[in-house]
Amino acid sequence: MDFRTIFQFRSKKIWWLDVIFYFVVSLLVATILCYLVFIIKNVIQKKEIASVEDDLLTVGTAEQKDQEIQVILYRAKIQDFKNLIGDHEFASNTFSFLEDETQPNVWFKQFNLDQKSSQVQLTGEAEDMDAFSRQTATFEKNEYVKEVGTLNSSLSEGSTINFNFSLTLNPEIFSYLTNTKNKVKIQEEKIVDIISSSLSTVKVEQEEAGEEIIEEIGVIEKSNEKLIFAFDIPLDPEVVGFIDQSTHTILLNIPEKTDITRLVPTVIISDNATVYPESNIPQDFSKPVIYQVTAEDDSTQEYTVTVKFYQTEEQIQEEIEKAKQTSVVKIFLTVALVAFLTTVGLAIYLVAMKKGFLKTFRKNKK
Amino acid sequence: MRIDKPILIALILFITVLLAYFLVFPAYQKFKELQTELGIKQAEYNAEFDYYSSITRTYYDLKSYEEDVKIVDDALPSDPSFGRLIYYFQEQSSESGLILRDLFLSKSSGSSSKSAVKSLTFSLTLIGNYSSLENFLASLEKSAKLFEVTSISFGSGNASSQGTQFRTQNIFTFSLQVNTYIY
Numbered sequence: 233m234d235f236r237t238i239f240q241f242r243s244k245k246i247w248w249l250d251v252i253f254y255f256v257v258s259l260l261v262a263t264i265l266c267y268l269v270f271i272i273k274n275v276i277q278k279k280e281i282a283s284v285e286d287d288l289l290t291v292g293t294a295e296q297k298d299q300e301i302q303v304i305l306y307r308a309k310i311q312d313f314k315n316l317i318g319d320h321e322f323a324s325n326t327f328s329f330l331e332d333e334t335q336p337n338v339w340f341k342q343f344n345l346d347q348k349s350s351q352v353q354l355t356g357e358a359e360d361m362d363a364f365s366r367q368t369a370t371f372e373k374n375e376y377v378k379e380v381g382t383l384n385s386s387l388s389e390g391s392t393i394n395f396n397f398s399l400t401l402n403p404e405i406f407s408y409l410t411n412t413k414n415k416v417k418i419q420e421e422k423i424v425d426i427i428s429s430s431l432s433t434v435k436v437e438q439e440e441a442g443e444e445i446i447e448e449i450g451v452i453e454k455s456n457e458k459l460i461f462a463f464d465i466p467l468d469p470e471v472v473g474f475i476d477q478s479t480h481t482i483l484l485n486i487p488e489k490t491d492i493t494r495l496v497p498t499v500i501i502s503d504n505a506t507v508y509p510e511s512n513i514p515q516d517f518s519k520p521v522i523y524q525v526t527a528e529d530d531s532t533q534e535y536t537v538t539v540k541f542y543q544t545e546e547q548i549q550e551e552i553e554k555a556k557q558t559s560v561v562k563i564f565l566t567v568a569l570v571a572f573l574t575t576v577g578l579a580i581y582l583v584a585m586k587k588g589f590l591k592t593f594r595k596n597k598k
Numbered sequence: 599m600r601i602d603k604p605i606l607i608a609l610i611l612f613i614t615v616l617l618a619y620f621l622v623f624p625a626y627q628k629f630k631e632l633q634t635e636l637g638i639k640q641a642e643y644n645a646e647f648d649y650y651s652s653i654t655r656t657y658y659d660l661k662s663y664e665e666d667v668k669i670v671d672d673a674l675p676s677d678p679s680f681g682r683l684i685y686y687f688q689e690q691s692s693e694s695g696l697i698l699r700d701l702f703l704s705k706s707s708g709s710s711s712k713s714a715v716k717s718l719t720f721s722l723t724l725i726g727n728y729s730s731l732e733n734f735l736a737s738l739e740k741s742a743k744l745f746e747v748t749s750i751s752f753g754s755g756n757a758s759s760q761g762t763q764f765r766t767q768n769i770f771t772f773s774l775q776v777n778t779y780i781y
Contacts, residue, residue: 249604250603252607253606253610256610256611256614259611260613260614263618264617266622267617267621267622267625270622273629274625274628274632277629277633280636281635281639284636284640288642288643288646291646291647292650296653296654299654302657303653303656303657306660306670309670309714309781312713312781313670315713316673316715316779320744320746321746323735323747324732324739324747341754342751342753343753345751346748347747347749348748459658461655461658461661462655472648472651473655474647474650474651483651485644485651542644542647543641548637548640548641551637552634
């Protein structure tokens, strides 16, 4: 290896070595600057995160948290109620079944029903063997008898037949829908009572009943209820309006970039009340819109509807990705630019020095 | 002092690389992490906001079905109210034409992990005729509170040869097991 080249670098004054030197210095400065920029940006982002965390704490008010407890409790309770009603069994159906399926010359002495195992133990008396055999056949053929188990019979002193049956019934017999050929004696009103217990069917009946009562009394008391219960926009995903009943404001949290000049809200209000503008009429929500609810007694209540934009998860992810790419490019360009400008500046300075321009300039100045 | 430039250049480059590796790169990584965290927090905020909006809406929906919710509350009360239950059994049996001879709480099961429903099992001994029993069963099955008769047994020494099967005026002793529920 020729060490003279290295020696040359060390002993000779080479102008481009100065250029490289200043370039490297500017690179160092740019790196430090970059570091400072990131530190500042991180501090700003931490503040933003803290601010969003503070906002998060204010989302659920004490009232909303109470409502949440109630809603969760009732959701579970209604589900359990539904399951219980679905599995509810009616022991009385067994009697209706027996009454219908027993031969006229057969009588019972003992009756034991265990609903869980669907087992019925019957002890009784038949007029003769013919009546007993017909009774056995009737049970065997019946769709609600799964199995005729223990079967004992003996001739009594009075020439009647004493018997003992063990029947395994089809569990469907205990269902309230079972009609055992229209002979089950569950009264219709009982079924209506139970069905009406489910949340969906009762409303109409109550309204009719209410109307009847009003007609009977002859006095119509006008309602003063004028609430907006729900304010939804059928977008994808559906926008559910946040209704504050204390301040009578409705806040719509709408995805960014949605056209809000022609949104069609669905408004659900108190019974017998009216709302203006009406439900399902397009509205321009670029400014707050006032909805006026008029109760049956003509009293009114105004609700102010405002829109707040939010970013969907996809939009946020997209922006994060974009920001990441942009910031890397920006940093790279900044470093390159700073290094380039510094180098160019220094190069010009060195060239000027070498050619003695500056000396001349200084002399002239003097 | 004369500075040896090539060595200085190498030194500065080395320092630059060290700074980039140990300071700038970790700061950049932190910057990326914070950016993601901010995005997640914003999404969380929006989700919470939507959640509470729908909670409020559901709450007012529930309020509009107050009458129906009351039916559910009656069927699944939060406390057993034994006094009221005993009174109910007594009242219904006498209205149906039966005499309530014995009543005791035979079993009480706790709520499971799947459901908060607890069941109470009562054993009843009633005296009366078959028609009265039918009326009593019908009144239990029609009740706003949920009752389920899980076991019935009765009998007499003689078969009821007058009338049709059980439809007689004979007096029986009925043993019933009745389930009811609390929440």
